[in-house]
Amino acid sequence: MSEATTRTVRGAVTAAAARAHLLTKVYGQGETQVTALDGVSVEFGRGEYTAIMGPSGSGKSTLMHCMAGLDSLTSGSARIGETELGSLKDKELTRLRRDKIGFVFQAFNLLPTLTAAENITLPMDIAGRRPDPDWLRRVIGTMGLADRLRHRPSRLSGGQQQRVAVARALAAKPEIIFADEPTGNLDSRSGAEVLGFLRDSVRELGQTVVMVTHDPVAAACADRVVFLADGRIVDELTDPTAAHVLDRMRRFDAKGRTA
Numbered sequence: 001m002s003e004a005t006t007r008t009v010r011g012a013v014t015a016a017a018a019r020a021h022l023l024t025k026v027y028g029q030g031e032t033q034v035t036a037l038d039g040v041s042v043e044f045g046r047g048e049y050t051a052i053m054g055p056s057g058s059g060k061s062t063l064m065h066c067m068a069g070l071d072s073l074t075s076g077s078a079r080i081g082e083t084e085l086g087s088l089k090d091k092e093l094t095r096l097r098r099d100k101i102g103f104v105f106q107a108f109n110l111l112p113t114l115t116a117a118e119n120i121t122l123p124m125d126i127a128g129r130r131p132d133p134d135w136l137r138r139v140i141g142t143m144g145l146a147d148r149l150r151h152r153p154s155r156l157s158g159g160q161q162q163r164v165a166v167a168r169a170l171a172a173k174p175e176i177i178f179a180d181e182p183t184g185n186l187d188s189r190s191g192a193e194v195l196g197f198l199r200d201s202v203r204e205l206g207q208t209v210v211m212v213t214h215d216p217v218a219a220a221c222a223d224r225v226v227f228l229a230d231g232r233i234v235d236e237l238t239d240p241t242a243a244h245v246l247d248r249m250r251r252f253d254a255k256g257r258t259a
């Protein structure tokens with residue numbers, strides 16, 4: 001078995017969709033230097049839903065940005081599938097992000113003048129690629145958007161707009177989706193709805209999702225929660241419940257105060 005096929009998701013051996021090895025990211029120099037990530041090694045198994053949690057400033061967004069090729073590494077390695085990001089030239093990295101990675105952000109980033117359908121296929125239209133019609137139909141069905149396709153974003157609720165953003169991320173069948181606080185701008189009901197649809201994208205479409213969140217209820221939708229503190233992975237939970245996640249976070253907080 002190769003090094004990349006060691007993770008187990010719900011009992012099945014799968015290849016890692018992405019992994020970091022001793023990933024270090026230092027911003028700035030001299031007195032203003034900040035070590036945002038300090039030797040992080042982590043794998044995200046294919047078809048697995050991982051939540052990343054940790055206090056503000058612990059490195060969650062930096063880890064996601066480095067893994068998604070949006071930021072450079074200071075040392076260590078980051079891979080999407082078998083591709084080492086550090087080995088790619090700028091153009092290759094842009095192509096990899098376009099073809100293999102889906103992004104969902106806190107702000108939905110939809111174009112107001114386009115319909116939901118046009119927003120969903122926009123990245124592929126720009127790339128000159130035709131979406132696979134069967135896949136697109138499944139994605140739209142899974143996201144519950146079939147009767148909203150002709151609507152412009154202003155006529156959709158926040159939850160529906162975020163579902164369009166998730167469908168847009170899924171449309172190109174990416175290797176992995178990185179979601180940075182995808183429910184941060186939603187009320188709790190719409191947030192729960194979007195989390196349910198993200199969960200369905202993993203269960204029904206086999207998607208791999210990595211999500212940064214501050215919300216224990218959101219994290220409990222994942223298969224696994226990875227906890228970061230001071231740029232390091234300090235703990236991990238599988239099959240989390242919101243109560244367990246909250247309990248772990250409280251313990252880290254208590255440690256932080258007594259350290």
Ligand SMILES: Nc1ncnc2c1ncn2[C@@H]1O[C@H](COP(=O)(O)OP(=O)(O)OP(=O)(O)O)[C@@H](O)[C@H]1O
Nearest residue numbers: 027028034036054055056057058059060061062063
């Ligand atoms: N571009 C940058 N330049 C300098 N320092 C940065 C930069 N980006 C992040 N940092 C620093 O790196 C550390 C980790 O930041 P990061 O945004 O990854 O944390 P986070 O866990 O996502 O925080 P939050 O939950 O508040 O979003 C912080 O100390 C932050 O100030």
